[in-house]
Amino acid sequence: MLVLISLLVFINLGAIIAIESKYLLSTVISIGAVGFGLSIVFLLLGAPDLAITQVVVEILILIILIRGTVTLDNTAIEKYRDTFAMVISLIFFGMFLTFAYMAFKALPEFGHPLMRVSREYLQHGVEKTGATNIVMSIILDYRAYDTLGEATVLFTAILGAFVVLRRKGRKKIGEKDTTKVGIPGEF
């Protein structure tokens, strides 16, 4: 429990550094630290699948962010601070945290989930689906339709990225369309 709390504090500190740092490179690296901390938390909480996924996704996000953006413009200097917006947002956040606290009190205590539905997965998942990794049996059998949606989300997002990165968006009527169907680029 103590390890968990200190890791969560570490994550929060990392997030604060990421938000307040003046240099985008340190921002991106701190968010990387947050992600890796998160993956250790997942490991502690008995979710090895998520830990693996979080690590590899974090690496990929870091590469994409550094390669795609940080080399362009390395500093983020705030020209001015909007005090009014800041005060309003602080009040809102205070309210949010209070409400959240009240809501959390009504939830089952930490460490004692209800597991009304998921007990069935643990009990019969192995016989009914044949997969010994129960998480996998959920995402690819019980809730395979979700996973179709998930694959499609990724597909859509990547297609969207290709669309946005087209060299030329509009053309004259009758002009030949020279953009590649696959990956857009200089070639």
Place this chain on the structure above:
Amino acid sequence: MNHILPLFVAVPLGTAFIILILAKVWRKAGVPFALLTSICLVIFSVSVIGQASIYRMGNWPPPWGIVLVLDGLSTLLLLTISVISFFALLFSIRYMDRYTAKPKFYALFMLLVAGMNGVVLSGDFFNLFVFLEIASIASYALVAFGCEEEELEASFKYLILSGVASTFILLGIAILYSLTGTLNMADVARTIGNMPANNAVLFAISMFLMGFGLKAALVPFHPWLPDAHPAAPAPISAMLSGVLIKALGMYVLIRLIFNVFGLSPFLSSVLMILGGLSMVVGGLLAIGQDDLKRLLAYSSISQIGYVAVGLALGTPLGIMGGLFHLINHATFKSLLFLSAGAIEYSTDTRKLSKMGGLSNRLPVTTTSAAIGFLSISGIPPLNGFWSKLIIIIALVQAGHYILASVAVLVSFLTILYFMRVQRHLFFGDLPAKLAKITEVPYLMRVSLVLLAIMCLAMGLLYPFLSGTILDPARDVILEGTAYVHRVFGV
């Protein structure tokens, strides 16, 4: 068991993948496949009218697996989505000649349709979230389709706000899961119904209100809409304003508030305040606009307010009016956005101040636009009149006199700003720059004329519509949390 239900999602998804593969060898593959799929979807959705069924994905029974739920309300939305998307596609065939990468456009369009169908059919919280994300991500990309400054900026704003909405929604789902231990909507409704009122449910509801309110662009959460809707290509503006804000925002709000949580006086008044604010603010902001599509976008906010107010009443008449206004708005707003697109296609401008006397040059476009304008301002016998009338009568019946008078006033406001548009379309002199413009291509005109005819017909055939699709939808909303019994077959 109705095997057509998964096809509503699977067919457009498959079409999207196939279009991209075929486009490598045949660049024009997008148009015929997308049209064919769209016609198929119209046929499917007509064939499910009057039916109600549950489909178990992978034959797992409800709380453990995902179920698709078809009832009157989802049929209404499916029908709207497929009909409007068919007209938008028909319009886009020639309109998209101005853009590069047409196959990707059609693939994204199909993904958008698949996402919306998935949201409408889903009976499971997390599944709903996943399909919501498909539709939203496809719409971000489609808003930025032109790759110009305004489009990218609008898309980025939309992405940020909508991303926040998604995290709110996921947080709400997490809280509900922790509280009830299940993700199935009906099961959640049953569990919450047996529980004393508590703060966690309230917190989840407020998260959902913020999240789906952002997607529906109700007033405090609207800033993305007036940027995003005008920036998109015209068929996409029609889809976004016509169906997306309703399928992702209003529909889910209705479903959750009525069928899962049950309508309480508190929820009803919150929704009514949001709706009333949207009506007034959207209407007032629309007056000052010079950009035609931006004006239409603000008026969308105003009209979605009518829908919210009508539904929030919770009386049979109010719900009827809200639902009827929902489909009416889908028809005339897509007609108007498509007309705006056609005008832009011809004149290369969206600024009202640079237009004038267009009706001589573009008779078909301006006439169909005029029908749309008359309909949205509530001129009898067009469809917009009837739905607004029903909503106002329902408001008076329920004793909300202030809100009723506000609704009447906003209706006059609508007439006012469309009078302004009409002046630029029909009267005044044709600017010298636009002397050589010609009528838009044939296919675009067909789509406009058909939509205009639909506006007329829906006004005249209200009894027929109410008997076939509106009544079942209203009954679903009125049955409230009895929805549970349908899903679990008790």
Place this chain on the structure above:
Amino acid sequence: MTQEPEGMTLIVKSIGRLVINFIMLFGIYIILYGHLSPGGGFPGGVIVATAFILLMLSFGRKTALRKFGDTTASLLDNFAALSFLTIGFLGLIGGYFFLNFIDRGIPFQLFSAGTIPLANIAIGLKVSACLYAVFVALAIFGKVLAGPEQDGVGPAEEKPTDSGEHRR
């Protein structure tokens, strides 16, 4: 941009040559054994994609694109997505969409759990292909973007309306 057309230094290249195959093998293992141990199609696919991205970062764009072309990547992406959908459709043989219609087999064996390993493979292929492709697209765009900056042209801060023109 630090990356020259021929890639990074010799040290990076030699180490890259050593580890890339292992990374890819590990990714494939994670995909195939997803139903028995932690992992699965998604993380495995990302690992395979990072192996290719490492290839591209260390050996340069041309080498990487020769090994795994951009058109191949996006085609593979589409095909894998389609095949996952097909697995769903094949469930209709048993009467339900996404029914796990293949015999479950014995637990703890590689060939068990019906369609789950197949679905894992489809997702792994899809994820690796599309993440590699999006990285290629982003990297190429970033490269083009950074190019004129070094020549002192810069992305035209004074006249943003013309900024797109000189690159067309």
Place this chain on the structure above:
Amino acid sequence: MIVYLLCSFLFVLGLYCLVAKKNIIKKIIGIITMEYSVNLFLVLVGYRARGIAPILSKGADKAEFIAKSVDPLPQALVLTAIVIGLGTIALMVAICIRLYERYGTFDMTEIRRLRG
């Protein structure tokens, strides 16, 4: 309880970053932080005191496994949510690069072609 509060503090931090920071990359960081916190919350919700991972190992006692294993369903959801987050981030970075090309800056205050 303190665990949940730390988690929601992370959420608020992300929200603060979105509202207060004007740099586009910072806004992306804000969205990422919020996604992380919601994912974390879902996993926390499914945790069982002294629980084990929901993966049955060879020769393990089934009854003990059922009694001790953590809730697998939130993990499946988070796996999906992570992927969705990755997709959104890829799209965001693409739009970001494109905006940089057009405006030459990451500063949101200078990217103002559209008015409210």
